[in-house]
Amino acid sequence: MAVADRIREKLSSGLAPLRLEITDDSHKHAGHAGARPGGESHFTVEVVSGAFEGLSRVERQRLVYRLLEEEIAGPVHALALRTIAPSERR
Amino acid sequence: MTDTTVSSRIKNEIESNDVVLFMKGTPVFPQCGFSAAVVQVLGELGAKFKGIDVLEDPSIRQGVKEFSNWPTIPQLYVKGEFVGGCDIVREMYASGELQELLESRGVKVDA
Numbered sequence: 213m214a215v216a217d218r219i220r221e222k223l224s225s226g227l228a229p230l231r232l233e234i235t236d237d238s239h240k241h242a243g244h245a246g247a248r249p250g251g252e253s254h255f256t257v258e259v260v261s262g263a264f265e266g267l268s269r270v271e272r273q274r275l276v277y278r279l280l281e282e283e284i285a286g287p288v289h290a291l292a293l294r295t296i297a298p299s300e301r302r
Numbered sequence: 303m304t305d306t307t308v309s310s311r312i313k314n315e316i317e318s319n320d321v322v323l324f325m326k327g328t329p330v331f332p333q334c335g336f337s338a339a340v341v342q343v344l345g346e347l348g349a350k351f352k353g354i355d356v357l358e359d360p361s362i363r364q365g366v367k368e369f370s371n372w373p374t375i376p377q378l379y380v381k382g383e384f385v386g387g388c389d390i391v392r393e394m395y396a397s398g399e400l401q402e403l404l405e406s407r408g409v410k411v412d413a
Binding site: 269270273274277281284285290291292293294 | 336371372373374384385386387388389390393394
């Protein structure tokens with residue numbers, strides 16, 4: 213399964229997100245350290261989930277990092293996160 | 303497991319410096335866009351900080367991830383307290399919270 217699909221699957225089941233946007237930024241980093249041929253190394257994830265309600269920024273990101281532990285230890289070199297609680301939606 | 307000497311070195315750095323950035327490269331020559339972004343924010347706030355280049359020392363690079371329970375670099379500490387990585391630093395800067403945090407911890411900024 214493609215890395216982006218694994219991220220989607222894990223975050224969907226772990227966070228029940230109201231919105232989940234995964235962007236592969238790998239092309240911007242081609243040739244840079246950590247980039248892999250075929251891409252799928254640099255991602256931006258924006259996620260809106262009730263699971264973030266009442267959590268600090270650090271706690272929210274730790275939650276995401278925990279769900280994506282294997283991907284971060286493996287193919288994912290960089291992961292930019294925007295973690296939003298439903299009450300903060302604009 | 304983090305080697306105790308590694309974690310005590312990290313502990314010593316964050317306790318003896320008000321603002322510490324574990325980063326890839328140096329403040330003058332960051333080797334990664336995310337580290338560069340945090341350096342830029344601290345520069346704009348006029349906050350003095352100590353940069354620690356994790357590329358110079360693989361044991362620190364791995365050790366700080368375990369120490370902070372945070373799998374990525376950069377990592378910012380203020381007065382011994384973990385603030386976050388690039389996303390959090392940027393968000394807090396944009397909302398004014400980072401400046402507030404520095405001031406409330408008695409860190410001199412001259413923005």
